[in-house]
Amino acid sequence: MRLHSLTMTAFGPFAGTQSVDFDALASGGLFLLRGATGAGKSSVLDAVCYALYGAVPGQRPRTRLRSDHASAEVRTEVRLELTLGGRRLELTRSPEQTRAKKRGSGSTVEKAQTLLREWSAEPGGEPGWRPSSKSHQEVGAEVQQLLGMSREQFCQVVLLPQGEFARFLHASAPDRADLLGRLFDTARFGAVEAWLTERRQQTEKACQAVLGEVGARLERLRQAAGTDSPPPAAPEQDALGWAAQLRVRAREEQAVAECRQQGAEQRRALAEARAREVEVIADRQRRHRRAVQRAGDLDQRAEQQRAATVRLERAQRAEAVVPLLRLHREAAQAQARFAEQERRSRAALPAVHAAAGLDELVAAERQRREELGGLRTLLAAEQQHRGNERMRWQLEAEREDAETERAEAEQWLAVDWPDQRERTAAALDQAVQAAVRADQLDEQQREARRRGAAAEQAEALQARLADSRQRELRLREAAAAAHEDWLDLRERRLQGMAAELAEGLADGRACPVCGSGEHPAPARPGPGRVTVEQEQRAEQGYRQAALRTEQAAAELGQLEQEAAALAAVAGDGGAAELRALVQRLEAEHQQARRVAAQAIGAREQLDRLEHEQGLRTAAAGQAAELVAARTARLEALALEQGRLAEELERGRSGAASVADRVGQLTPLTERLGEAVAAVREAAAGAEALARAARELREAAEREGFGDAEQAARAALPPHETASLRAEVQRHRDELAQVGAELADPDLLAAVRLPPADPAADRAVLAGADAALRSAYAAVQGARERCAALDRLSAGLHAELRRLAPLAADHRRVSELAFLASGTSSSNSLRMSLETYVLAARLEQVAEAAGARLQVMSQGRYTLAHNDARSRGAGRSGLGLSVLDGWTGRSRDTSTLSGGESFFASLALALGLADVVTDEAGGMPLDTLFIDEGFGSLDEDTLEDVLDVLDRLRERDRAVGIVSHVGDLRGRIPVQLEVRKGRDGSTLHQHGTG
Template structure:
């Protein structure tokens, strides 16, 4: 990761906008960040952390609003923009915390939400490409690229004030917490927890299996009941003989249950025989009782039939009279229909006559029809009057239209006169606009010839700037490709050498018994070489060679691309000249704006000419309209007089035609209604006369039909007739009586029924009681046998289940003992774990040993070979964490002592060496992310001149890995030793940054 530049606005102590050029500072390899106390040196580092992770380190992190500078203007937005390269990608990250800004309308402030953005520089397009504006997506992307959390970044890149001195002197518990955060050993703590959970789970399974086996024993005891005289053994979970005791008792209980089952089967057979005899006797008594009851019921039914004999004869006579009346039924129906028709027509005639005037009250049908014809004739004579009335309406509308036309012409004359009065001024304005547009068109042609060359020069300048950055990137890519090709070649040669060293094993793999060796020719192979772990075969060597060839080809392509970019840069520089892109863009912008303004004015020429032509046409149209309006006014006067004469004549004709009615239409409707009522009354009168004649004829036919059927009067025949429902009811009673008589006679004639009636009455209750007692005895024996069978089945099932669970219990106990040993070992409570170290502590101890080894390489140089850091895994007392001790070996005394005995200066460079070593180890742990920029915050004031020189030499050696180290310090001597400086100057209006000793 390499920082390029950072821009701060209204952040921390910086009230305005400040820019830090890390590229210029990093050219020296070592640069100094200094300034008075409280100026904002640490705020620069906070801004780097905030841009990457959206928060600042440690205790300085609080609400987002506190990041805003108190010196900032009210409308200035708090913002941090960081440009960096990480993972081979050139990125720009911007962060804006939430802040209160003045309202755009009204007074007061409103809260502006936090914003973030991530952009990547696209070398091909020569510009920035937006990637995301989501806080979460940007956080995930930065975390994946850096492979470090914020805490790891602050410990590895931003080496904080005093943290590593405290780490150097801390106890094992505090040291373990820090290492756990940096190396993320939560997975090992999770393993400890997982083993503990497995142990608890296995223990619970064993206890559950014991409890289940004891529950089965209790259930077998309940199932056996009193059949087993052997008492249930008193057993508890965990006893060695639990399974054997339960299985032995189960065998005895099953034997006793089978004996009880044999006894119940014999009792059931005897009960079944007794029940069969009782059922047979019960069936015989029931049959005799049924026949005796059948004979008694038949005698009772015969008595009821005798009581209804008179009623039956009356029904037969009523049915005979109804059959005679059926011949008179058609005449009765015809007379009823004629009577209904006569009543209906008489009522209709009465309603029609009520609607007529009194003059037609006693008129016959012929007179009514004649009056209706006369009304129709008068209605026809009103047709001419209707046409006259319609024409009169048209004349009124024509006179109204003349009035409307007269008003419209008056308005048109006024409008035309007003418009024509302003014509001279309008014509002058049109001519002025046309002259101005013609002049602008001539000037636009001149400006257009100057814009093209200016654009070409600006494009060349922009390509020059983009290609300048591309040359630098191409140089870096060429160097990376060359380094990668060298690494690939070295890897291929190493694999080739390893293969040659173990080629004997590869040849031995091809040997076959009885076949001669390709090397020595022997057919015996007593001790062929074996492939060891890590053996390199032909495929691995060829893959490495192919990788080297691809890397070398990539190097050639990168060098060719670099040459192409440089040639393109020279070409565009010749076209662009010395002017900057900003100056050229400003000049082109002014030229284009002037051209756009002139061209916009020239483009109005055609529209101005068309508007002038339209207004000239309007002038001609207004003059013509004024003349035509005067002509129409003269012709309207004669037309109005003609319409008045015609209207008076038509009005006189209408007055004669409509009589007393308001209109001709009303008179026509009166005549139509009168003709309709007279016609309806005439038709109703004729229908009533015809219906009366048909009723008289129907009465004669009915009297003759009744006499022929044997009835004295028609009324007697109507009374004897039956409707369909009454006929069905009477016939049903006759049929039922006859069927009942036949059935009673048949029952009394049966031989079995007569024989049973001569026997004594049957005792059914006694026979049923005997059969019920036999059935109850059988059910009881069946219940006893079923219970015995169920007991045997349940004991068999529970015994099989107990045997299966006893077989499963043994492997569960073995699994529990194995998991318990692993869990206690990982937790540090096992007797086999001599130092009582937990698994997480063991891993952290290994990491601390790596850190101590990496730190000692620099500590020996800083201390002139005197001190060496070593890791101690001595067991701690009183339950403290073991294996995380850190001691220092003093070469002058040859003794190992605690780091707390170091002096202030010795503590600083020892903690600095420890921080740098930890940075290397954490970097490797994070996946080998390259960290090209580091910051060290304070502590150099405690060093003497010689030690300071040695410490600076160690820091300066970091440039061998192409690293840039920034030192944050108040020490004045460092300003003389380190030329590249970033100074933070504080003032009443806020702090500002100044870069010294670097090229602008």
């Protein structure tokens, strides 16, 4: 942000129009705003703040901005021209004010006005101010967006108001928190604290809701248990125990019912046993009668069953021989197959191994496999040898590339770099000088346009002046003629007044002139009589003509004043001459801008060259290191290749490569292995065939057959054997069953008893069943109550499980809320979240301010952030202390003297300005004001403070000091003086050329 000019009219102590040329004041970097106490030095800063934000620093109302010395017809207005974000802007503001009505008496209120204009110099268009907005809200939003800071931040960072930064140095923690919160917009962290508090309340409500559901479930448990015992007062702690007691009581009642059920079951069991015993006796008597009948039937089929038994036995003996006969046939087929395989395997071997025995073949195979194992070990060495060759080619190529790169870098550093840097630096200097010249031409061009516009308006106004003079003269002549007509009619009416009075006379009525009641000769009206209405119309015409003359004279006077003001602005030159001057300045300005526009490219080119110089230097060093590394690697690789070549030569045994040698041995080794396997399988097959023949012969003899073929003929199909075996077994089982039943002592005893009648015992059993059902219903009721209690207890347990995370969440959120608000016991410093963020900002401010304070205090003092816990109920984290380099101890800021307190406060304010500027996005602040406080400094300290302020001018920054200290007048030649008087204050610039 750079200020260019400020114009104030009827503002504060300034009755008329006063202007400030900040470009001229900023030419020296440091300027002094001085004046007597109450002259209005701070009002200049108020005007800057009002133009930007529509309000002045502090809490003063806008209605008090108007000067008490100003005339009623002069309107209060502030116009500020500045550059923001690369845009040339003009802000004009007028507060709400009261003025006299243009017609009639009384006063009216004019609303506040705001106008934002932007300078436009687009190619092909007419340069000039273009209106941007008239809305207070739009202008305020755009200015704040461009500045990146609010009014409070601007007043604390740019205007550094009198006493404000000293107040911040000695402020309490709440006051510092309030100021820092407004500067750094930490309300969002306060919102986090509020959110946590709200979240704590929400979790508490959620817990209460679940507790309500737990209470309802406890009441349902009480109802299901049928008890009058009240639920526990602390359900989250005792609910499960109380529910367990109810379940235990219900289970005891269930146990009693089950005991009663068991008694009923025993009684029923006795009745059932008696009924079953009678049924058993009756059944045994029936079974004995059936067994006698079945024994007669089995005796009739005895001969048929004996023949079937003999046939089944021969078939069963043949079953032990038939499987061995099948195995003998299979062994014979396998031995023939193995013999053929051995023949083919021996045919595939070389002649030296074709007729060899099994041991010779096994030894030959083992020898070839051992040789292959050694060769396969060398395969990796052969691959490594080839890879080393490829690596050697690659290393040699990399070494050549590195040598080339090093030569190119050294050539560029020695020849190209000095020449290009010199040319680019010269172009940059030329562009910087052109930029300075362009700024000067811009101001000259703006002044020439203003004068040219005034000259053109003055010339255009001359024709209106001539017309206005002619009109005023005509109206004046018409008014004089109307006046003469009115006077003439008045004189004529006076002359005929007797006749006018005579018209009202009557006999007996007193004359209004002489009082006589007789009128012997009343006057008679003559020709051309003038009436009262004619005289009044003539007077009214004269009054209107006089009023028009006065209005025309006022308009003529206003035009003459405007012409005089325009002539004063235009000066001696005419409009054509000034237009030519504007064109010439515009051409020079465009040329300077074109040259100045090359500054960015030249600076970027210089940066690129310096960056490339660093890269080339590093590349040359890296290339040299790479050449040395690749040379050493090539030497080590040559030694390794020699060793590998000797090992491979021994392993190849005359072959082209180890892989070829492996390819030669592998098929022969595989054929030897196949031959060994075939010989072994043929020998095993012959042995298996002999063993099968022997076992088949022995089995036939053992089972009583002459040979295996006889046994094969005695064998039966499996289904026929199974059917025959089942039939024989079934006959045997029936014989055994009938014999057992006829010999069963129980059946024999039952036959000796009288015939049984089970009907009476079944009636007794029915009565026992009814008693058992009643007992069972009681047990079921008890079980259902237990099940209901289990189900409700499970629901209670689920609710308590649901309550547990909610309660844990509530505890966690409560702890976070109390921690963020600084009321938690875990927060040892009692520092809220927003205060913690502000403490971090204050720490940055203290660090930035400490460097400047060291210079101002000649290395004695520096500022430090203090987060020690405050006493009592106060919050901590926003403390400041001063480190005294002479004593090595920390001091409270309240122990500083007046002068020490001033420059410590100034350092703190400048540090605060730096941090807020960075927070606002790094908007460059090219104009800075410091209001008062230098009178408390001695000469040496004042020199140190001015040295720090002088450093602020770096990067083309202008610093304005607002002070009435006399020593500063000789130290700072560029000054803006405010002089006060009875008719208001005025501004005067000194040392600006």
